[in-house]
Amino acid sequence: MDGTKGASVDDARNTTGARPSSHARRQFLRTGAGLAGAAAAGAVLGRSGPAAAVEADPANLPPNVPWWSKYLGDGVEAAPYGLPSEYESHVVRRNVRWLTATTESSVNFTPIQDLHGFVTPNGLCFERHHAGVAEVNPVDFRLMINGLVDTPMVFSMEDILRFPAVSRFHFLECAANSGMEWRGAQLNGVQYTHGMIHCVQYTGVPLRVILDQVGVKPNGTWLMAEGGDASGMNRSIPLEKALDDAILAYAMNGEMLRPANGYPLRLVLPGWEGNMWVKWIRRIEVGDQPWFAREETSKYTDLLANGKARYFTWEMDAKSVITGPCPEKPVLHKGINQIKGLAWSGRGTVKEVHVSTDGGRNWMQARLPDPVLPKCLTCFNAEFEWTGDEVLLQSRVVDDTGYVQPTMNALQQVRGVNSIYHNNAIQTWLVNKTGEVENVRLG
């Protein structure tokens, strides 16, 4: 189940970051006298309160002058483009080898258990490709708009960059996120159950501005967005959404899109399922009906118990998950602990998040640290006291439309069990008596 390839990350860091000589010197210090007196982590004593800390007893202190304060570190020329600390090399995207036949048409997962706040760093945004990462030279890139328009046009990246930009924070969730839970796979890790999601600040041009340039004819009511990868991934999009809040985005978190995320241009459809956010977008055709493309008929539809399929279910319903404690983050301390997590809604803005420590019998309101933005991940946190007994942790979001995140049973009463898409059910973590956390199905 663990498809991590951590080695290449470390290689990259060694190339860009520390110079070999200073790196070798530091390794010596780490394993030598420098740390001889260092206290082990985890020795938490005394003092009640939201979180306990070590009192200032010299026996608990690291050496008075830690090794790192004795030497000059790298100067400002060392890393023109910086990378994470070598101590964070476990924080990587991971994939599940058995999920698909090849990794070019597979998915990897955002390590949400190790992240903080609601921004996902660009290097850790999950990927889902249909023919691998298209590597496009932006000089050669063109976007064509044709079909039911007054003036078919072709835009270069230079053209796109000349329009006034907007910059908005939005989550992107794969419709299959948590899909492996639908029939009880119960993967043991929140990275695998809920990691097909990321959230960045997108910058680009509102699609309505570009459509205004070409002039949509009165009978133009649907768009077909087509990707420039080898699969030519395409989806039908109602004109109404395009004119509402769709963005042709070229930047994420300040810099140009990463290749895996559609460089140099992708479609952003705030709140809608990720498959429609066409990457490496090369063409938009305007028509008067949907195309019923492969990815909206045989895929991304939900086969119901009666043999009919739900389709065009674009909006991602409200969902939340606890990212700590979780299977990767056991409970280490008796007493007060933090519950932290993420909530979102494709319908609008998160209004409340409730957490339960008894499997949904009682709920308490979690804090939502500001800012809380529409169609954006929202952080929540709350305290719970662990006495060493079994605990069933759950979270439940309510959005500003009044929609309440359902239980799995409630969802399956409507949808049956055939689908793997659009699972937004409440997730349950069992904290066992050793503090380890397991993924369980509760109801």
Add this chain to the structure above:
Amino acid sequence: MDGTKGASVDDARNTTGARPSSHARRQFLRTGAGLAGAAAAGAVLGRSGPAAAVEADPANLPPNVPWWSKYLGDGVEAAPYGLPSEYESHVVRRNVRWLTATTESSVNFTPIQDLHGFVTPNGLCFERHHAGVAEVNPVDFRLMINGLVDTPMVFSMEDILRFPAVSRFHFLECAANSGMEWRGAQLNGVQYTHGMIHCVQYTGVPLRVILDQVGVKPNGTWLMAEGGDASGMNRSIPLEKALDDAILAYAMNGEMLRPANGYPLRLVLPGWEGNMWVKWIRRIEVGDQPWFAREETSKYTDLLANGKARYFTWEMDAKSVITGPCPEKPVLHKGINQIKGLAWSGRGTVKEVHVSTDGGRNWMQARLPDPVLPKCLTCFNAEFEWTGDEVLLQSRVVDDTGYVQPTMNALQQVRGVNSIYHNNAIQTWLVNKTGEVENVRLG
């Protein structure tokens, strides 16, 4: 003036990203038949409006099926930690070799001319060190709080992570940003004149929560924050700020701090000069008066014309700059062009940004795309028409306290010309008749 070290970035990308075999195959395609028919960028014709685009004339199109749509790309195992496109390798931090004696006590600059939105990606946040980058193993890290407190305490990172977190977007500006302009250096590049700034989402624990754990004695009115680098960088901070909005931050843009930015813990003082945001923070002492440390007496003060010095000028006054056009981004097109830029205020929230194309005689209001957040970078944009004549571009911010960004003359009437710190004057770009952009002093 150009101290770029681009090579190591490319090395890192080759290690982590494309597999050698596919990379070689793509190189062949790029230089071979694959691009033979590709149109060169920049041939923008016809059609008026906010931005012109090429009409769909087959002669202007790239090959009907671009090379990148003919082959599978990298799969999801290729890059556990992703990196930017190889076509963006020019977007790096740069330093100025002549500025300081060594790079361990120097600064590099954020490439704000190539960024979009207000988030700075972690790898491009400018650095300023006093003894190089301290590389701290988080297991060994300790933060001590002592002095006028009820219970001196020592916190491990595990302790810090157990408190409820806040996540806020804040700019960090070096007090010396634009300092080389003060006496007319007039560096030709906005990366050098205004690049000692970045803006990320910080996650951490409010400092007041930690101070509440130790209990500040009634006569405790000042804090001394001390860094764990070899310089032991320290600054005095009034208790009032600590209790207001200060954060002990461990994460930026979702992931743990980068080593260059204080991993694993730094002080965040929203709106205040960057030097006080102590990195690798190892100790906070509570006292009843300021320490008058080196960095707040001989440095980070402004020597006035009368021989007295302004000191403890912590709050960064409102400032703005146009990041395109700018010396690195000439005007390429006659007709409608975009002005884009960044504005900020340490006093609060940006209320308005005005732009001028005639050196400040006439002003027009720029758009401020949402969200506009307090003590955070704010994007602005506006159109201007270029006919091929000389243009003097300026921007001016007004914040929600009513403070208006001053001209250089107005600022120097009060401050004189001795200081290099706290220059928030209006910046002027001259667009010459070839469309090139020069840094000029106007008044």
